[in-house]
Each structure stands twice: as C-alpha cells, then as structure tokens.
Amino acid sequence: QCGHILLSAPIVHLGDQVMASCIINQNCSHLVTEWQIVWKLEPELHPRERQQHLPNGTLQSTITLPHLNHSRVLLSCCLHWGNSLQILDQAELQAGYPPIAPHNLSCIMNLTINSLVCQWEPGPDTHLSTSFTLKSFKSQDQCQTQKDSIPDCVPEDGQSHCSIPRKHLQLYQDMSIWVQARNALGTSISPKLCLAPMDVVKLEPPTLWALEPSPGVAPPQPGCLRLRWETWKPSLYIEQKCELRHQPRLGEAGWDLVSTLPARIPEYELCGLLPSTAYTLQMRCTRWPLPGHWSEWSPSLELITTQR
Amino acid sequence: QCGHILLSAPIVHLGDQVMASCIINQNCSHLVTEWQIVWKLEPELHPRERQQHLPNGTLQSTITLPHLNHSRVLLSCCLHWGNSLQILDQAELQAGYPPIAPHNLSCIMNLTINSLVCQWEPGPDTHLSTSFTLKSFKSQDQCQTQKDSIPDCVPEDGQSHCSIPRKHLQLYQDMSIWVQARNALGTSISPKLCLAPMDVVKLEPPTLWALEPSPGVAPPQPGCLRLRWETWKPSLYIEQKCELRHQPRLGEAGWDLVSTLPARIPEYELCGLLPSTAYTLQMRCTRWPLPGHWSEWSPSLELITTQR
Amino acid sequence: TPLGPARSLPQGFLLKCLEQVRKIQADGAELQERLCAAHKLCHPEELVLLGHSLGIPQAPLSSCSSQSLQLTSCLDQLHSGLFLYEGLLQALAGISPELAPTLDTLQLDITDFATNIWLQMEDLGVAPAVQPTQGTMPTFTSAFQRRAGGVLVASKLQSFLELAYRVLRYLAEP
Numbered sequence: 001q002c003g004h005i006l007l008s009a010p011i012v013h014l015g016d017q018v019m020a021s022c023i024i025n026q027n028c029s030h031l032v033t034e035w036q037i038v039w040k041l042e043p044e045l046h047p048r049e050r051q052q053h054l055p056n057g058t059l060q061s062t063i064t065l066p067h068l069n070h071s072r073v074l075l076s077c078c079l080h081w082g083n084s085l086q087i088l089d090q091a092e093l094q095a096g097y098p099p100i101a102p103h104n105l106s107c108i109m110n111l112t113i114n115s116l117v118c119q120w121e122p123g124p125d126t127h128l129s130t131s132f133t134l135k136s137f138k139s140q141d142q143c144q145t146q147k148d149s150i151p152d153c154v155p156e157d158g159q160s161h162c163s164i165p166r167k168h169l170q171l172y173q174d175m176s177i178w179v180q181a182r183n184a185l186g187t188s189i190s191p192k193l194c195l196a197p198m199d200v201v202k203l204e205p206p207t208l209w210a211l212e213p214s215p216g217v218a219p220p221q222p223g224c225l226r227l228r229w230e231t232w233k234p235s236l237y238i239e240q241k242c243e244l245r246h247q248p249r250l251g252e253a254g255w256d257l258v259s260t261l262p263a264r265i266p267e268y269e270l271c272g273l274l275p276s277t278a279y280t281l282q283m284r285c286t287r288w289p290l291p292g293h294w295s296e297w298s299p300s301l302e303l304i305t306t307q308r
Numbered sequence: 309q310c311g312h313i314l315l316s317a318p319i320v321h322l323g324d325q326v327m328a329s330c331i332i333n334q335n336c337s338h339l340v341t342e343w344q345i346v347w348k349l350e351p352e353l354h355p356r357e358r359q360q361h362l363p364n365g366t367l368q369s370t371i372t373l374p375h376l377n378h379s380r381v382l383l384s385c386c387l388h389w390g391n392s393l394q395i396l397d398q399a400e401l402q403a404g405y406p407p408i409a410p411h412n413l414s415c416i417m418n419l420t421i422n423s424l425v426c427q428w429e430p431g432p433d434t435h436l437s438t439s440f441t442l443k444s445f446k447s448q449d450q451c452q453t454q455k456d457s458i459p460d461c462v463p464e465d466g467q468s469h470c471s472i473p474r475k476h477l478q479l480y481q482d483m484s485i486w487v488q489a490r491n492a493l494g495t496s497i498s499p500k501l502c503l504a505p506m507d508v509v510k511l512e513p514p515t516l517w518a519l520e521p522s523p524g525v526a527p528p529q530p531g532c533l534r535l536r537w538e539t540w541k542p543s544l545y546i547e548q549k550c551e552l553r554h555q556p557r558l559g560e561a562g563w564d565l566v567s568t569l570p571a572r573i574p575e576y577e578l579c580g581l582l583p584s585t586a587y588t589l590q591m592r593c594t595r596w597p598l599p600g601h602w603s604e605w606s607p608s609l610e611l612i613t614t615q616r
Numbered sequence: 617t618p619l620g621p622a623r624s625l626p627q628g629f630l631l632k633c634l635e636q637v638r639k640i641q642a643d644g645a646e647l648q649e650r651l652c653a654a655h656k657l658c659h660p661e662e663l664v665l666l667g668h669s670l671g672i673p674q675a676p677l678s679s680c681s682s683q684s685l686q687l688t689s690c691l692d693q694l695h696s697g698l699f700l701y702e703g704l705l706q707a708l709a710g711i712s713p714e715l716a717p718t719l720d721t722l723q724l725d726i727t728d729f730a731t732n733i734w735l736q737m738e739d740l741g742v743a744p745a746v747q748p749t750q751g752t753m754p755t756f757t758s759a760f761q762r763r764a765g766g767v768l769v770a771s772k773l774q775s776f777l778e779l780a781y782r783v784l785r786y787l788a789e790p
Contacts (some may be wrong), residue, residue, distance in 0.1 A: 114721075140735055171630050171731050198632070237638035239631070249658060290631050309757065310669040336665070350656055382656055387665065394665035398655070398760040 002028040003037075003088025011128060011184040014095045015069055021062040022077030028039065029057065032079045032086075037061035040076040040087070065098040068095045071127035084294035088225065096127030097187030102160075102179040105190045108293060109171070109201040111234055116169055116197045118153075119161035120179045121188060130183040136175050143194035150175065163170050171198045171208040199291040201245065202230040205298035206242060206283050211267050222308045224271040231263045231285055238292075239263070249278040249302060275308040310336040311345075311385050311396025312339035316515055317494040319436060322403045329370040330385030330397065345369035348395070350382040372503035376403045379435035404435030406494025410468075410487040413498045416601060417479070417509040419542055422469035424505045426461075428487045428498060430468050438491040442470040444483050451484035458483065479506045507599040512540040513606035514550060514591050519575050530616045532579040535609065539571045539593050547571070554578065557586040557610060584615040611612040625687070630788035631735050636729040637781045641774060643722040648770045650715055655763050660771035667768045670754045670761065675700045675776050680783040688742045690783060691733055698730035698774050699748050704769045707753040711762045717767075 008019040022037055029035055037059060047063040054060055061077075073093040077176055078085045100123040107118040118134055134153035137146040150169075153162035169175070173198070179190040211226040213219055220226045231240055240263040245255040258270065263285055273279060282297040312537070316327040332347050345359055345367060355371040362368055369385075381401040386393045408431040415426040426442055442461035445454035458477075461470035483505070487498040519534040521527055528534045539548055548571040553563040566578065571593055579585060590605040652658035660667075677696030679689035705723045709716075737743035756762040 167720070170723075170728050170731060172636065172728055173735070198635075237642050238635060289629070290635065309761075310665060336669070384656075386662075389665050392661050392664070395657070395764065397758075398657070398764070556638045557719055 001023075001089075003079070005075060005077050005089045006049065006093040007075075007091055007093060010092070011094045011096070012068060013185060014071065014097060014127065015067050015254055016095070017211075018065045018068050018093055018095075019062060020065075020075055020091065020093070021060055024059045024077075024079065024088065026057040028079065029059070029089070032081050034080040035059060038078045038080065038085060039063055040078055042074040042076075042083075043070055045070075045073065055264065065093075068081040068093065071095050080284065094128060094184070096183070097124075099123060099126050099130050099181035099183055099188050101188040102181050102190040105177070105179055105193055107177060107193060107200050108194060109197040110163075111201060112204065113163065114166040115163035116200075117161060117163045118177060118179075122160050124139065126185070130181055130184065132160065133180045133182070134164070134177065135180055135189075136164065136177040139174050139176055139194070143174050143192065146176070169197050172196055182263055198287075198291060201238070201287055202293040203235045203240065203285055203287065203295040205236070205295045206231045206263075206285050207283055208298055208301040210281050210301065210303055220269055220306055221271060222275040222306050223273045224269050225273065225279060225281070225303045225305055226267060226269050227281065227303065228265075228267045229283055229298075232295070235285075235287075238287050239290065240285045240292075241288040242283055243299070244268075244270070244281060244283045246273070246279050246281045248274065249280050273305050275305050278302060278304045309333070309397075311387070313383060313385050313397045313399040315383075315399055315401060318519055319402045319404070320376060322379065322405060322435065324403070326373045326376050326401060326403075327370060328373075328383055328401070329368055332367045332385075332387065332396065334365040336387070336396070343367060344388065345580060346386045346388065346393060347371055348384040348386055348393070348588045350384075351378055353378075353381065373401075376401065379403050394505055400610065402436060402492070404491070404493065405432075405440050407431060407434050407489035407491055407496045409496040410440065410498040412490050413485070413487055413501055415485060415501060415503060415508050417505040418471075419509060420512065421471065422474040424477055424508075425469060426485060426487075427469035430489065431546050432454075434491055434493070436491040436493065438489055440468065441488045441490070442472070442485065443488055443497075444472065444485040446478055446481055446483050447502070448481065451482050451500065454484070458595050477505050480504055482500070506595075508601060509546070510601040511543045511546070511548065511593055511595065512604040513603045514539045514571075514593050516589055516609040518609065518611055528577060528614055529579060530583040530614050531581045532577050533581065533587065533589075533611045533613055534575060534577050535589065535611065536573075536575045537591055537606075540603070543593075543595075546595050546600075547598065548593045548600075550591050550593040551578075551590060552578070552591045553605070554581070554587050554589045556582065557588050581613050583613050586610060586612045624740065625736070625787055627788065629732070630784055632732065633729070633784050634788060635723065635782065636732065637777050637784065639727060640722065640725045641777050641781075643718065643725055644773050645769045646779070647715065647718050647722060647766060648774075650718055651763055651767050651770070654712070654714060657763055657767045660767050663764045663768055666761075666764050670756070670765060670768075672704065672754055672765060672768050672772065673700065674749075674772055677776065677779045677783075680779055682782070682786060685783065685786075687787075688737075688740075691737050691742065692744065694780055695730055695733045695737065696748050697780075698726050698733070699750070701755050701769065701773050701776070702726050702730065703750040704765075708762050708766050708769065709757060711766050713763070715766070 003022055003024045005022045012018055047065045049063045051061040075091045076087045077089045078087050102120045102122055105120040107116055110117050136150045138148040140147050153164050155162040173196055174194050176192050178192040189302050191209050206229045208229050210230055242261045242263055243259040245257050247253050247255045281301045284295045284297045286292050286294045311332045313330050320326055355373045357371045359369040383399045384395045385397045386395050410428045410430055412429040415424055418425050444458045446456040448455050461472050463470040481504055482502050484500050484502050486500040489496050514537045516537050519536055550569045550571055551567040553565050555563045557563050589609045592603045592605050594600050594602045677693050679686045679693050756765045
C-alpha cells in the first residue's frame, strides 16, 4: 500500500485535540514528481503540520487539530503526480458527545397490540451514531433484585419508543425498566421504573349513545339528557370508573365534569343543563379501584335538551 | 382409543363414492347403554349403512356415500350413553377438483420495485386448498434447456401474482417462466413463457409541461400549443419513443394520436387544432427500438390554444 | 394450620385475582366459541365418554367451598389447579393454526395467575417447600382428540374458575 493514514483516535469528544499522520512508503517515491505529502481536509481546516523523511526512506506527515469542533472531517493524504493530485488514503474523523441519560421514560400497557409500550426523551444530539435499548427484568421484591430476564427491546432506527410483547411480560408482577443509550464515547442509563404492566394499562375510550325516546317512558325533564355508554369491549373483564364532560355546543362555556360514574349501567340521566340547548358530551374511563391510566376522551355525542 | 373413523380417502373428486367406517373397540362397550353406532353428518346426509359385531367384540359400522357432492362433510361417530349422544371420533371429508392449468400468464419488469411481476388467471375454484407457485429458470437457448435455476416464487395466500426480485434475474437473458398449481388431487402447469425481463419492461409515465411564453419568443400560431415533456427519470438510460394524445376538453371528440415522438426534445409545437379551445393532453412512452410495454398514460395537461 | 381470618389476604391481591379470573374466563370462552365454530364441537356433554378414555383430570377445589373454607389449602388447590391446566393446555399444542393464538393467550394468563397465587402464598409463608411438578398428561393422538380435548379442558377450566371466582369474591367482601 502506497500511503496510509493513522489517527490518534477515530472518534473523539468535540473540542478535543486530534493527531493524524500519513506515511508514504518507498515504493511510491519513484513515481511522483514532487516528493511531498499534501493533506486535503473536508471541511477545510488548517492544522499544524510536521513533515519528515524517515531513515528507511518513507515520508511521514503529521497534522494536529488542537480543538476539533466539526462532527465530521474527511482527511485525504495526497501526492503530486504530473499535474494531478493523487489521493493515496482517506480517513474520517468523527467528534461528538457521549450520550446523556435518557429521561421522561414512561410506559403504557396497550391491550390492543397486547404489548407494553415505553417511550423516552433521547436527550440532545450527540453527533455520533447512538443506539438506545429498552432493558427490563422481572422482579418479585419491588425491583430490588432480578428474578427473570427479559430480552432487550431494540427500537427501530431513530425511534424513541419500544414495545415489549405480551409473551415476555407477567402482567401482574413488578418489572424494572430503563433505557440505555450507547455510542463510541460512552454509555448512560435512564432512571429505572418499577411497575406491573397492568397497573399502567390504558383503555380505549368508551362509546356514548343517546337513549331513543321509547313509548311508555316519560321524556326527560327540561334541561336533562338521557344517555347510555358502553366501555371498550376487550376491557369488559377490568373493573373501571368513568367520567363524563359536557359543554354547550355554542358559546364560550368550558367543560363541566361528572366524575366517578360506574362503567356499566343501563342508562343515565344528566340534569341541571340549560333547556333546549345543544350539548357536546365526551366520556373517558380508567381501571379502578386498581391503578391504570385514563383512556382518551371518547368521540363527541351531540344532544339537545328538551324545551321548558 | 374408544372409537376410530377410517375413510376410504380423506380427499376425493366431487361426485366420487366414499366409504367411511367407525370401529368401536371393546373397552368402550361396558360404558354404553345401547351398543349401537350412530353417525352424525354435517351437512346432513343419509348414506347406506352396514353395522356388524366383529368376532373380537368390536362393533363396526360402514357407510357409503355413492356420490359425494359436498366439498366439506364433517363425520362424527357416536354412541348412546345415558340420554346423551357421545362423540367418539370425527373426520372431515373433502371433495373437489384437481387444478386446471393456470392461464393468461403475463409478466412485467417493474423498475420501481426492481422485480419481475408476473400474474395469471388461477382458473375455477377447486374447493380444495390449492397452492400456486411461479417457477422459472435461466436459459441461453430460447428456453429449450435450463442453465441456472431460480428459486420458486410463492405468492401470498390467495394472490395470483408474484414478484421475482432483481438478484435472481439476468435482465437481458431469456428465462422460462410458468405457474404450477397443486392440490391433493393433482398438479397442473400453465403454458411456459420465454422472455428476457428487460423486454417486458413497463416504464412509469412521462411528465407533460406547458411551455411558458418567454420574451423574445413569438407566441404559438393560432390553433397551436407549445409544450415539453420529460420521461420518467429512472428510465433515462433506456432509449424510448413516446406518443401524445389530445382531445378538446369539451364535446364528444375522441382522442387524436401523435405517435413516434422522440423521448427527449427541448420543446414541441402541436398544431392543427381548433383556435382558442381548451385541450386535454396525455403522453405515454415505451422502450424502443428494443421491445417493452407502453407506460400508462401520463396525468392530463390542460392547455388552451391561442385565438385566431 | 389453616390461615387466620380471610382479612390476611391483601385487598389489592384479591382484586387482581378477580380481574385475572374474569380475563381467563373470557379467554376460555373464546377458545370454546372457536372450537364450536370451526369444528362443530360445541357441547362438552357429547365428549364425556371420550374424556374418560383420554383421562382428562379435574382439578379439585374442595378446600375453597364456602361451607368449609380452609384458606391455605384453598390457595394451594387454586395454584395446583392452575398449574394442571397449564399442563393440559400445553398438551393441546398443535391444536390448529387458527386456535394457536387463543391457546397461547390462555396459557400466558393462567401462568400469570398461578404465579401471583404462589407469590402471595410465599408472602404469607404458607407456600409448599417445592413447586408442584406436572403429572402425566393425556396424550392426544389425533387432531380430533386435540380439539375434543380442547373442549373438555376449556369446560372443566370454566367450572374451576367459577368456583375460584366465588371464593375470591367472598374473600374480597369488605
């Protein structure tokens, strides 16, 4: 090989000093017109350089970049040959930061895809290729010690979320979960969560229906609405509570909230509203009394209260 | 095992005769109240039946379905036990047809997904699980003999098309291609195609543009339109010809065709049109003079000819 | 020695158990519906004779009856029963590609539930010294037997869960 570049380190911290040398061995010298190494740097930089002819006839040039503040520098070691500059070797210098600890790790048990979905904030760009891995283990003592391991969950490229499938989970036992970030300059891990998947279950919203007036049943009082709801079918086995919010469709009034409603009742009469007024209603539910996350609000139901 | 069904054949031709027998061995006899086999057929059929007590104490019943004209029959062999009918064994009879030869096999080289996409007509339903496989081999003598093999292309369930990826293809060499259909009653193959993938290339449509009037260039003659086009970028390396069709946007006039237009010209003036009339124009191109398929027509370009 | 009054079982544990029983009942019902739809095997009563010959055991819950509730052995029977059903469901593996996901979910949920009970028994210091080991399982020699076995196991599991639910409900009453 005619010429060869050696780097003090291929990947360094931004701002660190880097040295690179290029060695051209003898069997190249007879070819060239001008026996002098020329560096090409991309982006263009002007490092200190020292060039020397070594006793064994080789030619060596060493450059020093005191504070590398570009995340990528392409170094080419060249020689003049005729009226062209011949590239003999190339090397890429990378500079960046070690990853800081990922933060804001949170998880939700998604019963639709039957997986525990965790997401996190990756932290600032490190300028280097950084891999994130969601790690976890099953525990039986509030996550003090590991009982069973769980395979690492590797997110898709550039994603800051990962889903652990049901077959690796024990839904009612604690598991310790954290995110590890790693690049060439270091590794960091997020604070650890300790949770049982079912305790972070998030249900799909319930469905709201108007109650059709039926013969033999007195219509609702003025300023009242009669409605019913059904919780999300796959969550029938989960005890839940729900809350209803309502606001006049027009005007500036905010939402009024009716909380701690039972998940399963045949019908419900909402009163204390303005008569002959169009209302927008939404409902959400959560696992209860056992812990869980509130579902999103259901799609709106539009109803009009009876006249006075 | 208490009872066991034996079938003359689990899968037969529709209309064929089938025989099934159920043998109840001795260790069951002490349990039952009525030592008599009862068949349950789904859908309900009334076959000839012969029931006999064999010397070794077993009980055997044989039923004959002279012409099975259901594609699925579920047979259950039962015994009376107390006041219930106990199912001792079940078997499923299937009837259908061997596959006829798939036909209308055609292939297109799709440069977007870089695959040879072949499709075919599967033929009438055989009532049986039938697998289709796209088979092919590379050849150097107009597909007389196989030079190199190509892996079978297995379509997704129920699909009648399959894509052979670029890495298995020699784009400019002939390959023999056919479809094999197979089920429990037989195998059939389609007529064979012999083609070189590039000779069945189908390009994406070109793009049509109006030519903006520019200073120093005389406007087009009345009844003329000035436009330009660009062929599909990934096909720049392919020599092509194009054809342009145009019709007045309103009225009943059909398309007029201008054929054998060059793929690459800076601009084009189309004349012989009605003055101050809105026209719809479309273009398509094909590999030429080498063989290929016409692209689809391009999206329409709407232009208005100048007044008289 | 039988455990003290039922109050020694944490309410959270009981609520989770009730939730898990309801989930497993739902899983079991789905398995039964699919077996009925796909293979017309809808009534376990039609398969009793076959069940005898296959030797599908019934898990006892005698210590959980309301008349003679002995909490420790009731918990132990609950765990052993669930452990038995885990084994029976494993023996049904290969029942059919369409039913495999339903069977997997059922097994995962039963294993979770059995683990919860075992851990609770450990917390209460009443867990047997050694985890139970699976006895000999029936061998299902044909697709029909696996399906019929599925119907029988699912039906026995439902009655087992019905009893379990009743005792857990009783224990969870404030």
